[in-house]
Amino acid sequence: MKTVLGFDSWTGGAANFARLVPAFREHGLDLVVLHIGSWGGDPGRPAREFKGDLELRDISHYGGKSIDEVLEVEQPAAVLFLSNEVFAHRAFNRYSLAAGIPTLLLYHGLVSVQGVASEKPYKVNPLSQARFVLERLPKALLRIWPAYGRALVKTSATREDWTRFVKDIFNMGFGRYSVRAAEDSRTTRVAVYTQADQAHAIAKYGQPPESVAIVGNPDLHAFGVGPADLGIAASAATVERSEIIYIDTGLIYAGMVFDGAAEFLEHLERTHDALRRASKTLAIKLHPDHFRTDMPDRIAALGIEILNNQNFVSRLKACAAAIVEPSTAALIPGLVGVPLLLAGYGKLSGQAFGEVLTSYPRARHLLDPSAVTDLLLEESRSFDAEAIQRWLDANSGPLPGELMPSRVAATIIEMIETAGASLSCAA
Incomplete structure (x- = not known):
């Protein structure tokens, strides 16, 4: 050896x-x-x-x-x-x-x-x-x-x-x-x-x-995404669904964007309230760093459901869209085929995203969470199955x-x- x-x-x-x-x-x-x-x-x-x-x-x-x-x-x-x-x-x-x-x-x-x-x-x-x-x-x-x-x-x-x-x-x-x-x-x-x-x-x-x-990409296996799951939720009909999933990157632990836990919680609460007014519900996939703190309990107290690795992908397949910060996990909803809403509101205003995410045909910049319904309707009208497939071929990696x-x-x-x-x- x-x-x-x-x-x-x-x-x-x-x-x-x-x-x-x-x-x-x-x-x-x-x-x-x-x-x-x-x-x-x-x-x-x-x-x-x-x-x-x-x-x-x-x-x-x-x-x-x-x-x-x-x-x-x-x-x-x-x-x-x-x-x-x-x-x-x-x-x-x-x-x-x-x-x-x-x-x-x-x-x-x-x-x-x-x-x-x-x-x-x-x-x-x-x-x-x-x-x-x-x-x-x-x-x-x-x-x-x-x-x-x-x-x-x-x-x-x-x-x-x-x-x-x-x-x-x-x-x-x-x-x-x-x-x-x-x-x-x-x-x-x-x-x-x-x-x-x-x-x-x-x-x-x-x-x-x-x-x-x-x-x-080993995260595909970790989250339970197999070759047959690629693009499985790619349908203009996703606009009719009610749940939106927020994918977090743990920025507060790297000295980025948020001035600590309270500001991040305020950001989530604002998102939750705006989506509720738009007749949408919010669930969240947290970065692992949060589980070393009391953050999961504080988020749950806001009425936001926390997803785990076991139910993350199954919920993605049935959701209306995913709000994402820049992270590897942010790629997963795209690979499944649902719309990506690139978070650019509040403290995340002006947040940069890489070409992998911005080139996804179903990606849209979310500048105001209260505008989510109009944004998803616009996305559904420009749905392009062939463009989505080309993106999947370029970004799934060896399988x-x-x-x-x-x-x-x-x-x-x-x-x-x-x-x-x-x-x-x-x-």
Whole structure:
């Protein structure tokens, strides 16, 4: 068994690694995740724990070793990231590539649902962003920035690398999104869900087109969407239905748009009241981060039903439309075939959406929830089944979605074999 070492800042992304384990083992790969949660991002975790069959190790498991020293101890055949723009991940990527270890960035969602052509794909709420930064500043000063600076020194960084370091500190502080990632964010290969994100990986990271693998969307399987469900609800008759489903992205936990829970609740209450006056009902699919708080109880107290993964798709098939913020989950109603109402009212006024969502033939910008009936009537009159099918073909990714882990494993094996062949040639 060859060891693949996952690297992450916390255990919050463990589910994205865990679903890979069975397929990896079938391909002779042993996946272990190293995280730096004890540095401040995920305190109180055990030094070593399991999520199902996935082993997670906090850096404290290694008795005070630095991340480069852990890499020397483990000597993995490959390294796997779920994101690669933050400094700790970039440091580990630098060390890995310098050691001749191939690295893979696996997108863990659809990035192109966001307005990624802008430096600010989400509106930054100044108060919320300030809290977000101040909560993380001690960890950055004491752990992250020194670790990254050490990596720059040990891997003989250029002056441009150091300049980018300073620039990115300011960009992150002000909530700015970098349209082009730093050079040390580029991995050996990238795996994305769909064709749309292949173009993003090429533009964002400077990846050669041949280095970007399209592996399919595992969320289809997670939500119970099979090939037969694609476009199943695509009918102009959806306008006659009463339920509208709101799909949330947890913006309040990222210092974006809303100034905390109270403002988000006010936003939902306004939406709920407007839809009720239009003889529509509201249900909501919440981002998982909310379930670490009392937010679900507070939303339920407003009379808004909270959907789960088990009933989400069945309710989508029977709804009038979905109000969405930019997220991977926002793609699901489009794949099922119902209208998408891109939330652009209240605090979300001016919110940017990516081309994946705006190009959907049944997408409309919702600037006032009280106008939902007129908007859906207009959409129904322009219903175009052929255009919807073309969009589905371009955005569903390789099917079935449940084979995504096997496609990722095959990509890693190919990467390892290529690295081995290069070493043999060098010798």
